[in-house]
Amino acid sequence: MNLQKNTNMNKHNGVIDDLSNGKWINPADNKNYGIPIKKIEISESLDGLEAELINKLHPNQKLLLVSDPFTYKAMGSRIINNIKGKANIHEYVWEKPSSSIEGVDFLRTKLQNYDGMIAVGSGTVSDSIKYATFLEKKVYSVFATTPMNAYTTGTASISFKGIKKSLVAHYAQGVFFDLEVLSKCPKRLTAAAFADVICRTTAQVDWLMSHKLLNTDYQPTPYYLLALYENEMIKNASSIASGDINALALLTRISAIMGLGTSFTQTTHVGSMGEHGISHYIDMFAKDIHPGTSHGEQVGIATISISKFQNAILNNDSPPTINPTEIPEEEIIQKLGEPMLDNIKEIMKPKLFDTEKSDYINNFFSKNWLEFVQPLREKMLDYNTIWNSMGECGALRTPEDAKLDSNFYKDALKYARFIRDRYTILDLAGDSNQLDGLINV
Numbered sequence: 001m002n003l004q005k006n007t008n009m010n011k012h013n014g015v016i017d018d019l020s021n022g023k024w025i026n027p028a029d030n031k032n033y034g035i036p037i038k039k040i041e042i043s044e045s046l047d048g049l050e051a052e053l054i055n056k057l058h059p060n061q062k063l064l065l066v067s068d069p070f071t072y073k074a075m076g077s078r079i080i081n082n083i084k085g086k087a088n089i090h091e092y093v094w095e096k097p098s099s100s101i102e103g104v105d106f107l108r109t110k111l112q113n114y115d116g117m118i119a120v121g122s123g124t125v126s127d128s129i130k131y132a133t134f135l136e137k138k139v140y141s142v143f144a145t146t147p148m149n150a151y152t153t154g155t156a157s158i159s160f161k162g163i164k165k166s167l168v169a170h171y172a173q174g175v176f177f178d179l180e181v182l183s184k185c186p187k188r189l190t191a192a193a194f195a196d197v198i199c200r201t202t203a204q205v206d207w208l209m210s211h212k213l214l215n216t217d218y219q220p221t222p223y224y225l226l227a228l229y230e231n232e233m234i235k236n237a238s239s240i241a242s243g244d245i246n247a248l249a250l251l252t253r254i255s256a257i258m259g260l261g262t263s264f265t266q267t268t269h270v271g272s273m274g275e276h277g278i279s280h281y282i283d284m285f286a287k288d289i290h291p292g293t294s295h296g297e298q299v300g301i302a303t304i305s306i307s308k309f310q311n312a313i314l315n316n317d318s319p320p321t322i323n324p325t326e327i328p329e330e331e332i333i334q335k336l337g338e339p340m341l342d343n344i345k346e347i348m349k350p351k352l353f354d355t356e357k358s359d360y361i362n363n364f365f366s367k368n369w370l371e372f373v374q375p376l377r378e379k380m381l382d383y384n385t386i387w388n389s390m391g392e393c394g395a396l397r398t399p400e401d402a403k404l405d406s407n408f409y410k411d412a413l414k415y416a417r418f419i420r421d422r423y424t425i426l427d428l429a430g431d432s433n434q435l436d437g438l439i440n441v
């Protein structure tokens with residue numbers, strides 16, 4: 001099969017082809033925009049095209065193809081069969097992959113005899129390779145086995161003594177999605193990917209609100225791209241769950257764009273605000289009662305809560321009354337431990353309202369509330385739309401779905417605002433004495 005012909009006919013890449021070629025015109029400034037990944041391919045099938053994809057981006061390189069036992073079965077064995085004799089490549093099946101710094105160090109030793117790596121699927125394999133090749137100043141590409149947004153980011157999630165850190169790394173040369181392979185991935189992963197992109201709405205509202213109240217940075221570029229496909233993706237939520245190729249292509253495209261968001265903005269705010277803070281809180285503090293849910297699953301549950309709070313507060317035609325920010329020191333010591341308190345005091349500094357600031361905001365709200373909320377309402381998805389589409393997609397929606405202790409989850413809603421410096425609806429709700437009421441509805 002001829003790739004050139006095939007990609008020209010490829011309807012699944014959508015706007016991503018323009019981005020790869022640096023030809024997308026941003027409606028905000030009418031300038032051309034590109035992305036740091038040379039080729040993103042979303043195809044119904046890549047069976048037989050692997051050698052051409054790899055050789056184009058990795059000419060004359062000696063490569064190691066790395067999969068784990070699951071992704072080897074799903075795709076790795078096929079790739080190696082198809083490229084035998086067509087590329088300078090060896091294979092390695094990583095029996096016990098780990099996205100820990102130890103795992104990364106192990107991959108660095110493997111890299112000594114190679115110019116780069118080809119990752120086959122899974123967040124663990126892909127993120128470890130991303131970070132190992134970055135540290136070794138080598139290159140990599142990835143064949144995805146799920147529709148996650150992590151494949152197209154430049155950061156890697158690596159754990160140090162059990163604590164996950166998001167680290168600056170580099171971008172893949174190429175990211176290749178074979179939709180037939182994706183349609184066979186566990187439904188739980190597809191639903192989690194859906195949840196981790198539908199949070200666009202809560203993140204955008206929080207980020208724009210922060211911009212308006214605290215004069216923090218705000219850049220809408222990624223949102224223009226996501227808006228091209230979001231409604232269609234939501235309408236197709238049940239087809240995504242049933243593995244329909246066209247519906248999966250929509251989710252994959254949106255996940256890829258969400259991952260690329262940071263390349264336009266140089267910050268993760270675009271898709272990570274209040275809802276992500278709650279998921280981070282769960283990962284940091286649930287310890288023994290962590291139900292083993294994934295990042296996307298937790299973000300989905302939190303997105304539903306944040307959407308409920310945003311809809312309740314911002315759809316109200318009268319403004320809330322803001323009080324000076326209070327850090328509940330005793331509760332924090334009791335719930336999160338004494339050492340966290342100093343951290344929290346530091347973290348809260350940029351968004352701590354004193355009497356003067358709260359008076360100023362109250363005055364501003366009393367005169368401009370409707371003008372203030374209008375653009376936020378435009379970015380907000382209706383709560384029922386989120387709730388229903390996540391249900392149709394098979395995503396977890398409540399702490400009960402996740403088997404997460406409901407009192408712990410209430411604490412996450414209440415205290416997550418204190419562990420990150422990003423201003424979100426949780427801060428507005430907390431400072432206006434509405435948070436407890438909203439949590440306990």
Ligand SMILES: [Zn+2]
Nearest residue numbers: 196276295299
């Ligand atoms: Zn996320």
